[in-house]
């Protein structure tokens with residue numbers, strides 16, 4: 001690997017070879033320690049280079065394109081396509097004309113970073129390129145930090161899930177399915193991507209407080225006595241204590257604490273009703289009960305989906321948020337497909353030979 005292989009790429013596109021070469025020399029002189037400079041003499045070639053960069057995992061920081069390239073793709077059109085290939089890269093359009101339409105297109109469709117009229121003033125040009133590279137690196141750093149936090153969160157959630165599994169191995173696939181149904185229902189409810197990903201991750205921790213419930217109660221076949229039921233209910237309070245720390249996402253706390261609240265206010269532990277229960281907990285409540293009904297437990301056989309649907313429908317407006325129930329039932333096929341996929345993945349994992 002060459003020493004500068006880790007540097008981000010700056011791609012210059014111009015159909016006039018002399019201009020392209022002088023652009024390359026100018027950029028190399030000033031930025032060879034901060035970027036790798038690539039060139040293309042047409043928009044088509046530029047796109048081919050960008051696709052190759054994506055395939056090879058190269059980071060493209062900046063694309064500089066001439067507007068007027070007779071016989072081929074024009075600059076604004078090229079930047080529009082380039083933006084689709086590498087949406088994170090900054091774009092600069094060079095034009096010798098006051099071509100306001102092209103600039104407008106590039107701003108609207110390629111998220112244009114700057115427009116530079118030809119001939120450019122070298123110092124201004126260098127400053128603009130420098131700022132574009134800085135802006136790109138800054139944005140990349142933010143994304144890397146977010147990914148790092150996400151990886152750490154997934155690792156912590158997995159560790160907590162494993163704690164649950166030690167105590168009650170029957171919940172293994174249940175918590176995965178509840179995560180999947182919850183994410184799917186959140187999407188149907190029109191929540192944004194971040195919300196959906198968070199709920200998909202955190203829903204699996206809804207019963208984390210069961211780590212504080214004696215194992216003989218967790219796996220007891222048959223119905224609970226009133227005393228046992230009180231102990232079982234306490235898993236919500238155990239979770240509240242576990243998830244109290246600063247920096248823990250409020251959503252995970254809301255899910256663990258409120259997933260047994262009911263729409264009519266008769267649930268536990270706070271007796272919240274209607275939309276006073278956070279939506280993430282109302283979503284998980286449906287996902288949790290639906291999956292529990294259609295799967296076998298030590299104390300009950302699996303119900304057919306039709307009976308589970310009947311129960312959920314009957315409980316709409318009393319136990320469950322009626323709007324969410326309607327959405328869930330409207331897309332029931334997708335929930336069933338999710339269950340089949342997760343169960344099949346597990347069957348494959350179980351069938352795989354153990355390493356060593």
Ligand SMILES: [Fe+2]
Pocket residue numbers: 206207235259260
């Ligand atoms: Fe629970």
